[in-house]
Amino acid sequence: MTARLEKNADGILPRMLGIYDAVVAGGGVAGVAAARTIAAEGWRVAIIEPTGTLGREIVRARNLFVRLSRYAGMSPTIAEFYECLRQRKGWFDGVVDPNVAALAFDDLMSRYRVQVLFHVWPSNLLKEGQVVTGIEAATKGGYVRMKTPRVLDASVSGKLGKFWFESRPNDKKGSVLHLIYNGVTGECPSERLFLMPEIGDMKVICRPTHWKSEWRISLILEINATRAEWFGLLVDLLPRLQDEITELKNGVLAYVADDVWNVPDLRISTNSKDDHIVGYLEDTAGKPFALRQRMLGDPAIIDGLTLAGTWLDGLPFDLCQEETSIVNAFRLGDFVGASLTRQKT
Numbered sequence: 001m002t003a004r005l006e007k008n009a010d011g012i013l014p015r016m017l018g019i020y021d022a023v024v025a026g027g028g029v030a031g032v033a034a035a036r037t038i039a040a041e042g043w044r045v046a047i048i049e050p051t052g053t054l055g056r057e058i059v060r061a062r063n064l065f066v067r068l069s070r071y072a073g074m075s076p077t078i079a080e081f082y083e084c085l086r087q088r089k090g091w092f093d094g095v096v097d098p099n100v101a102a103l104a105f106d107d108l109m110s111r112y113r114v115q116v117l118f119h120v121w122p123s124n125l126l127k128e129g130q131v132v133t134g135i136e137a138a139t140k141g142g143y144v145r146m147k148t149p150r151v152l153d154a155s156v157s158g159k160l161g162k163f164w165f166e167s168r169p170n171d172k173k174g175s176v177l178h179l180i181y182n183g184v185t186g187e188c189p190s191e192r193l194f195l196m197p198e199i200g201d202m203k204v205i206c207r208p209t210h211w212k213s214e215w216r217i218s219l220i221l222e223i224n225a226t227r228a229e230w231f232g233l234l235v236d237l238l239p240r241l242q243d244e245i246t247e248l249k250n251g252v253l254a255y256v257a258d259d260v261w262n263v264p265d266l267r268i269s270t271n272s273k274d275d276h277i278v279g280y281l282e283d284t285a286g287k288p289f290a291l292r293q294r295m296l297g298d299p300a301i302i303d304g305l306t307l308a309g310t311w312l313d314g315l316p317f318d319l320c321q322e323e324t325s326i327v328n329a330f331r332l333g334d335f336v337g338a339s340l341t342r343q344k345t
Contacts, residue, residue, distance in 0.1 A: 014136060014143040018115070020046045022150040022340065023135050025122040027054040029326060030308045031154030032105055033077040033333025034340070038152075039112035040076075041341045046146060047109070048120040048137050051258075054105035056156075057326055059098050060259035062178035064209060064216060066326045067094045075330045077108075084108050092210035120144075122159050125151060125305065132304025150340060154308040154333070158268050161307045165270045165298070170311075174319045175225040176261040179217040180209075184251035188215060192244060199223055199233075206245065215251070217241070220319065227260045261319060269313035272298035279335030281328045283316040291315075291335055308336040 020043075024035045027049030039045040053059045058066070068091070072079040084107040085091045090100025109116050119140060126134035126145065134147040153160040158167070192204040203220040219230075219237070234256075242248045272294035283289040295314065297306045310317050310329070317325055 014145050017117075017137075017144040017146045018046065020044045020115075020146060020148040022046075022152060023048065023146050023148045024152045024154055025135070025137075025160060026154035026156065026309070027051075027105075027116065028056045028154060028156070029058065029329035030310075030333035030336070031152070032081075032108065033075070033330045034152055034154060034308055034337035035114045035333075036077050036080070036108060036112055037334050037337025038341055039114050043341070044115075045112070046115040046117060046148075048117045048122060048135075048146075050119065050121050052118050053102045054109065054116065055101055056259050057261070057329060058096055059102045059105070060257065061176075061261045062098055062180065062216065062255070062257040063261065063322050063326055064096050064098060065094065065207065066096060066323045068096070069094075071327050071330075075327070075334050077334055078327070078330045080111070081105070081108055081330075084111075095210040097210070122153070122155060125160060125164075125302070127302070127304075130300075130302055132302065150304050150306065152306045152308055152336065152340065156309070158264075158266065158307070158309050158311045160305060161268045161309070161311075162266065164302045164305060165268050165307075167266045167268045167311075170264050170267050172263050173223050174263040175221045175223060175230070176319050177219045177225075177227070177230045178257040178261070179219070179253060180255035181215045181217060181248055181251040182211075182254040183213050184215045184247055185213060186247035186250075189245055189247070194237075194240070194244070196221075196233075199225075204241070204245070213251070214254075215248075217245075217248075224262050224265060225260065227258075230260060231256075263317065263319060264309070264311035266311055267313040268307060268309075268311050270294060270296070270298040270301070270307070272300075274298075278339045279331065281316065281331055282324055284318045284321060284324070286324075289316050291332065293339065296336055296339060306336060306340055308332055 024047045068082040084104035090097035121138040124136045194202040205218040274293040276293040280288045
């Protein structure tokens with residue numbers, strides 16, 4: 001994907017926003033971890049994030065149940081995020097406060113002087129030949145340019161990666177929407193299964209959070225669904241939830257997650273032959289999974305674009321393994337960031 005750098009009506013190119021050693025497209029958990037790792041080497045780093053918060057998997061999707069203390073020794077970013085979270089009193093022995101987590105992610109980026117640009121969307125790569133020279137991005141005020149020899153695609157959709165490399169539809173499907181109920185009394189019920197003739201079965205899982213009388217209700221489908229599609233389902237689903245889980249009748253629906261937690265729609269493969277192992281994640285069976293350099297890019301195709309998303313071909317991902325998926329995202333960013341800094345000449 002190459003920016004054409006078209007001039008506006010006044011004959012002016014998109015505004016140059018800055019010069020960086022690396023730009024990370026996407027401020028989710030992996031993007032934040034990669035940015036921290038790269039910036040720790042003294043590089044000038046920027047993150048462009050379409051929403052108004054970092055760490056979308058935790059902050060916006062409301063994935064709260066991650067035992068960070070257990071994994072702090074395995075990931076430098078987890079260790080520092082855990083420290084920031086505790087300093088802001090947003091850690092409750094295995095449960096993350098998502099509102100405080102947003103501040104902790106900001107603290108972490110400030111610590112390394114990473115420039116975070118919210119409400120900015122990656123548009124095109126700038127390049128000379130097959131070498132990256134920058135990125136063009138869209139803002140509410142128009143297009144801007146950022147000069148950099150390295151762009152890391154950690155976006156939700158693989159916006160840049162799917163243009164340059166082979167992509168295919170993901171055979172696996174799944175979608176989770178988290179709801180927060182306050183003022184609930186009684187025992188949290190076990191897992192329930194709702195029959196949904198139009199879309200298939202829906203699994204419902206209830207878990208109490210740290211806060212008194214607060215439950216997180218997880219609605220899980222075996223298809224991919226947007227937040228708008230979920231809202232269409234909630235009209236009829238919420239009364240049924242209260243009929244099936246009577247404890248909710250005494251509570252109040254306080255929050256519907258800003259982001260849906262979806263299985264990636266596609267898989268992106270670089271077809272590179274570089275089998276060098278850059279680190280190990282955990283697969284869905286709890287076994288080590290080798291993250292290989294060939295999964296992250298191919299300089300023979302486009303030199304300077306690195307990939308770091310859940311859509312990487314072969315990357316283990318299971319919606320129902322909340323803790324493993326979040327920890328893998330942190331460690332993916334750690335490993336990709338470290339791999340990128342090792343390549344600097």
